[in-house]
Amino acid sequence: MSEQQLQEYIQFTKGKVETFLHGYVTNLQAPSLLKESMLYSLTAGGKRLRPMLVFATLKALGHDEEKGLAAASAVEMIHTYSLIHDDLPSMDDDDLRRGKPTNHRVYGEATAILAGDALLTNSFQVIINDLEIKDEVKVKLLSELVKAAGAEGMIKGQVADMQGEQQHEHLTLQQLEDIHIHKTGKLLSFCVKAGAILGEATEEQLELLEKFSFNLGLAFQIQDDILDIEGSEEAIGKPVGSDTENEKTTYPLLLGMEAAKQKLHHHIQSSLDALKTTKLDTGLLEEICLYVAKRDR
Amino acid sequence: MSEQQLQEYIQFTKGKVETFLHGYVTNLQAPSLLKESMLYSLTAGGKRLRPMLVFATLKALGHDEEKGLAAASAVEMIHTYSLIHDDLPSMDDDDLRRGKPTNHRVYGEATAILAGDALLTNSFQVIINDLEIKDEVKVKLLSELVKAAGAEGMIKGQVADMQGEQQHEHLTLQQLEDIHIHKTGKLLSFCVKAGAILGEATEEQLELLEKFSFNLGLAFQIQDDILDIEGSEEAIGKPVGSDTENEKTTYPLLLGMEAAKQKLHHHIQSSLDALKTTKLDTGLLEEICLYVAKRDR
Numbered sequence: 042m043s044e045q046q047l048q049e050y051i052q053f054t055k056g057k058v059e060t061f062l063h064g065y066v067t068n069l070q071a072p073s074l075l076k077e078s079m080l081y082s083l084t085a086g087g088k089r090l091r092p093m094l095v096f097a098t099l100k101a102l103g104h105d106e107e108k109g110l111a112a113a114s115a116v117e118m119i120h121t122y123s124l125i126h127d128d129l130p131s132m133d134d135d136d137l138r139r140g141k142p143t144n145h146r147v148y149g150e151a152t153a154i155l156a157g158d159a160l161l162t163n164s165f166q167v168i169i170n171d172l173e174i175k176d177e178v179k180v181k182l183l184s185e186l187v188k189a190a191g192a193e194g195m196i197k198g199q200v201a202d203m204q205g206e207q208q209h210e211h212l213t214l215q216q217l218e219d220i221h222i223h224k225t226g227k228l229l230s231f232c233v234k235a236g237a238i239l240g241e242a243t244e245e246q247l248e249l250l251e252k253f254s255f256n257l258g259l260a261f262q263i264q265d266d267i268l269d270i271e272g273s274e275e276a277i278g279k280p281v282g283s284d285t286e287n288e289k290t291t292y293p294l295l296l297g298m299e300a301a302k303q304k305l306h307h308h309i310q311s312s313l314d315a316l317k318t319t320k321l322d323t324g325l326l327e328e329i330c331l332y333v334a335k336r337d338r
Numbered sequence: 339m340s341e342q343q344l345q346e347y348i349q350f351t352k353g354k355v356e357t358f359l360h361g362y363v364t365n366l367q368a369p370s371l372l373k374e375s376m377l378y379s380l381t382a383g384g385k386r387l388r389p390m391l392v393f394a395t396l397k398a399l400g401h402d403e404e405k406g407l408a409a410a411s412a413v414e415m416i417h418t419y420s421l422i423h424d425d426l427p428s429m430d431d432d433d434l435r436r437g438k439p440t441n442h443r444v445y446g447e448a449t450a451i452l453a454g455d456a457l458l459t460n461s462f463q464v465i466i467n468d469l470e471i472k473d474e475v476k477v478k479l480l481s482e483l484v485k486a487a488g489a490e491g492m493i494k495g496q497v498a499d500m501q502g503e504q505q506h507e508h509l510t511l512q513q514l515e516d517i518h519i520h521k522t523g524k525l526l527s528f529c530v531k532a533g534a535i536l537g538e539a540t541e542e543q544l545e546l547l548e549k550f551s552f553n554l555g556l557a558f559q560i561q562d563d564i565l566d567i568e569g570s571e572e573a574i575g576k577p578v579g580s581d582t583e584n585e586k587t588t589y590p591l592l593l594g595m596e597a598a599k600q601k602l603h604h605h606i607q608s609s610l611d612a613l614k615t616t617k618l619d620t621g622l623l624e625e626i627c628l629y630v631a632k633r634d635r
Contacts, residue, residue, distance in 0.1 A: 071489040072497045079489070126455060131447030150428030151500055154451065155493055158423065161458060162488035169481045176473040183480065184466045191459035192368040192376070196452055200369045203448055 047328040054093045054113075057106070059084060061114045065167060071159070078148040078156035082121045086139045088338075090261075090329070091116045091232045097325040098236025098250060101316075111171035112182055112235040115164040119190050120228060122160035125153050127199065161190075174239070181238055189231035198224025205290065212290040218259070226258030252315040253326065260308040261333050263301055266291035270298070272337060309334045344625040351390045351410075354403070356381060358411045362464060368456070375445040375453035379418050383436045385635075387558075387626070388413045388529045394622040395533025395547060408468035409479055409532040412461040416487050417525060419457035422450050424496065458487075471536070478535055486528035495521025502587065509587040515556070523555030549612040550623065557605040558630050560598055563588035567595070569634060606631045 062083050066076050092113030096106040128135040128143040129150060135143050145153035168174070168182055188194055201220045205212050212220070233254035237247045269284040270293055284291050292301040312330045316323040359380050363373050389410035393403040425432040425440040426447060432440050442450035465471070465479055485491055498517045502509050509517070530551035534544045566581040567590055581588050589598040609627045613620040 066489075069489045071494045072501065074501065075489060075493065075497045126451055129448075129451065131451065151426075152497070154423055154426065154428065155497055155500075157455075158458065159489040159493045161455065162484055162493065165462060165480060166484040166488065169477060169484065176477045180466060180473045180476050183462060187459055187463040187466065191463065192366045192372060192456040196372065196456045196459065197368045200372045200449070200452055203452075204369065204371065 044328070044332075047325070047332060050097070050325060050328075051089065051093065054089050054096055057096075057110060058089055058092045058114055058117055061110055062117065065114065065163075069163070074148070074152060075156060075159060078144060078152050079160055081147060082125050082138075082144045082156065083118070083160070085141055087117075087120075088336075089117065090333075091120055091229065093329060094229065094232035094254070094326075095236045095239075097329055098233050099240045101319070101321040101323045101326055102237070102240030102242055102246070103322070104240040108173065108239045109236055111168050111174065112239065113232070115167040115186065116228060116232055116235070118160045118164035118167065119186070119195075122157040122164070123190075123195060123199070123228075125157040125160070129153060132203070178238060182235055185231055185234055185238070189227040194223055194227035195225075198222070198227070206287075211294065214295050217290050217292070217295065221259060221262040222255075225262055226255065229258045229261065230254040246319050246321065249315045249319045253312045253330075256308040256312040256315065257330055257333060260305055260312065260330075263292045263305040263308065264333060264336060266293055267298070267301060267305065268337065305334060341625070341629075344622070344629060347394070347622060347625075348386065348390065351386045351393055354393075354407060355386055355389045355411055355414055358407055359414065362411065362460075366460070371445070371449060372453060372456060375441060375449050376457055378444060379422050379435075379441045379453065380415070380457070382438055384414075384417075385633075386414065387630075388417055388526065390626060391526065391529035391551070391623075392533045392536075394626055395530050396537045398616070398618040398620045398623055399534070399537030399539055399543070400619070401537040405470065405536045406533055408465050408471065409536065410529070412464040412483065413525060413529055413532070415457045415461035415464065416483070416492075419454040419461075420487075420492060420496070420525075422454040422457070426450065429500070475535060479532055482528055482531055482535070486524040491520055491524035492522075495519070495524070503584075508591065511592050514587050514589070514592065518556060518559040519552075522559055523552065526555040526558065527551040543616055543618065546612045546616045550609045550627075553605040553609040553612065554627055554630060557602055557609065557627075560589045560602040560605065561630060561633060563590055564595070564598060564602065565634065602631060 063080065066079050066083065069076060095109040095113040095116065099106050099109045124138060125144045127133050128138055129145055136146055137143065143153075144156060148156065165183060165186070168179055168186070171179070174182070190196070198220050201216075202224055205216060205220060230251060233250050234247070237250050242250060266284065269281060269291065272281055274281050285294075292304060296304065309330055313327055316326055316330070360377065363376050363380065366373060392406040392410040392413065396403050396406045421435060422441045424430050425435055426442055433443055434440065441453060445453070462480060462483070465476055465483070468476070471479070487493070495517050498513070499521055502513060502517060527548065530547050531544070534547050539547060563581065566578065566588065569578055571578045582591075589601060593601065606627055610624055613623055613627070
């Protein structure tokens, strides 16, 4: 698998998921203002890394990607809702997201909150409506989705992050790690798990895939912190150095840049090792892993 | 069934649901701030009308109420999340709810938004975790819950309500009705439907129960509008006349007080007729219906 092939796969994923989401939201019997606001953020670009992880895990297990379209789309809806709510004035108060005005800057706070609520609620419907998935499997997927996105997952991370920002000292490495594991890690891990559930992975394969996604999630976040210092404003779509300016605790701040890069390398290596041990056809997952380490946005 | 018995049933429902919700939230592996904020609004009183509808429908169908505890609790979580988000400064900007400071007045906007998000997400888990419900039935319940609460249900009503408030003219009766059917009616109807699904109602019974809950929902809202004019501030826990002050379109405003009361009576009668036609033991549902018409808060 080459980087060229990965780029093709990114386009494939984008096509599938964006077409699905556009159709799903357009067909809702809901006020056009709400649908517009939902679609504005759903189609605001993004790498579609999460859907790609669902697809690539299914592929590694020898299953058709199509099986994961509902789970991949649902997770993208949840990810999008979390971005809309995170950007609100009472949260991170961000004006720009991926180089475009944030949802509340375009539609106002009230509509942004409701669009987030709708994306969250209806993400479950996307999985429920998939006629190809057995009820037993649907319940398993929905259960994992709640764990990843809810009070014990992503929202826990978001609250901890907020509380961390309010304290005067920097976070410890353990606190920082705990925030990232929940705030971004759990949902990334859900993607791989969803692929594993739908692709009927064995217990052993599931365990290795979880090790893979756990390390990938941490690597992703370390690279995020590095990009905030070394990235280009044009590529990341927001001002460079905003973490430093906001006095956010980051890996480079706690460890120094060199050690942060070593830690990134360590987690990428652990991810790749886990993949190798599965003995599955994980070329694409490996390529995604390397992409996360090298990405410039 | 007497009013005395209804009061006992209200206490029974409160006990069951509040104990369940308190235990569920307390046991979450989540930051205490988040759990506190969730519990603050979950335990802020309220009539527990929605849970009671789940229980009473099960009872009418000859089933044990216990079967509906998960659905009843889930719906109360969704109702509570909707109140927290509705009260936010960018939405209705309310300082008081049931005579107590609103969630964001106590915990701040960011935590209030996240507590709402968590109540919504985790409400699904409450149903998923019930070991007594078959997967097939869980999927049906979750599907109905999304329809009732999501972009085509409660959120649709909320957006339409917001858009109505922004326009300079009063709403038409049809617009007003459409808002209420979605904003409050869908979730009330879900409760009866959940009871019907769990209580294995026949198609015919379900249809009549839906007619009952549809009319009950409208009656509920008309009485709400009447109470805003004729109620006592102490009983309703917020200033009387706030609808008039906020130039909200209400049934008394559109129809006049007399005709509004007649319309209330009409919907209550339709509810009772539908119940009667089921030939089930609907004494409790009838009592709830009369309670909605007579309630002072």
